[in-house]
Amino acid sequence: MKKVVALMGSPRGSKNTNAALDLVIDNMDKDENMIKKIYLGNLTINPCTGCDYCGHKEGCVQKDDMKELYEDFDSADIIILAAPLYFNSFNGLTKNIIDRCQKYWSLKYSHGQNYMRNKGRRGICICVGGAPFAFDQFIGINPISDYFFKSLNVEQVGNYFISNTDKVPVESNVLVNEELKTIGKKFDNLDNFHIQR
Numbered sequence: 001m002k003k004v005v006a007l008m009g010s011p012r013g014s015k016n017t018n019a020a021l022d023l024v025i026d027n028m029d030k031d032e033n034m035i036k037k038i039y040l041g042n043l044t045i046n047p048c049t050g051c052d053y054c055g056h057k058e059g060c061v062q063k064d065d066m067k068e069l070y071e072d073f074d075s076a077d078i079i080i081l082a083a084p085l086y087f088n089s090f091n092g093l094t095k096n097i098i099d100r101c102q103k104y105w106s107l108k109y110s111h112g113q114n115y116m117r118n119k120g121r122r123g124i125c126i127c128v129g130g131a132p133f134a135f136d137q138f139i140g141i142n143p144i145s146d147y148f149f150k151s152l153n154v155e156q157v158g159n160y161f162i163s164n165t166d167k168v169p170v171e172s173n174v175l176v177n178e179e180l181k182t183i184g185k186k187f188d189n190l191d192n193f194h195i196q197r
């Protein structure tokens, strides 16, 4: 049984990010995957203060809901990061937890630890943007999601980006529905992908 940690990063609990994430996780094989969906908006997670505690000691000095999320990251086989595009980047709620992954960077590069290397962990990023399709709309997401997954030693298998969600909601976008369902069904056998619809 694999553990899937599915992060729902929109503060709007039942809109496009949520719909896109559900299309993937609802179609994953439940006999093979134990799925934990986490609404980031329900957690109390402080911003990283850059105190450098994690650079000197192992772990994060802050005592908040990130503790459970760290445990989920440590035990995950698959991580799915789903978030909305705000100001051409991840929204703050999502970026906040990404910044708190500095703990993992420090573990590896300040403390020389071998965190989850070669464990075959895999992940994908889903991002929705309300504006109409533009070729560079999600360009800010690529390096951040890359760095997030690298910090966790998770191989990022793909990015799935959806434009125009303010006009065409995910739930009524037929192509997006089909493709996200397929990603969920075939998660174990996905070739690397980078899709923007």
Ligand SMILES: Cc1cc2nc3c(=O)[nH]c(=O)nc-3n(C[C@H](O)[C@H](O)[C@H](O)COP(=O)(O)O)c2cc1C
Residues within 6 Å of the ligand: 010, 011, 012, 015, 016, 017, 018, 083, 084, 085, 086, 087, 088, 089, 128, 129, 130, 131, 132, 137, 164, 165, 166
């Ligand atoms: C503060 C804010 C900033 C936004 N910035 C962008 C943006 O830069 N590009 C874009 O395509 N959409 C932008 N949007 C629109 C959202 O991406 C869009 O409404 C999306 O569907 C939100 O995800 P949700 O429906 O899951 O909440 C922004 C929305 C908000 C509230």
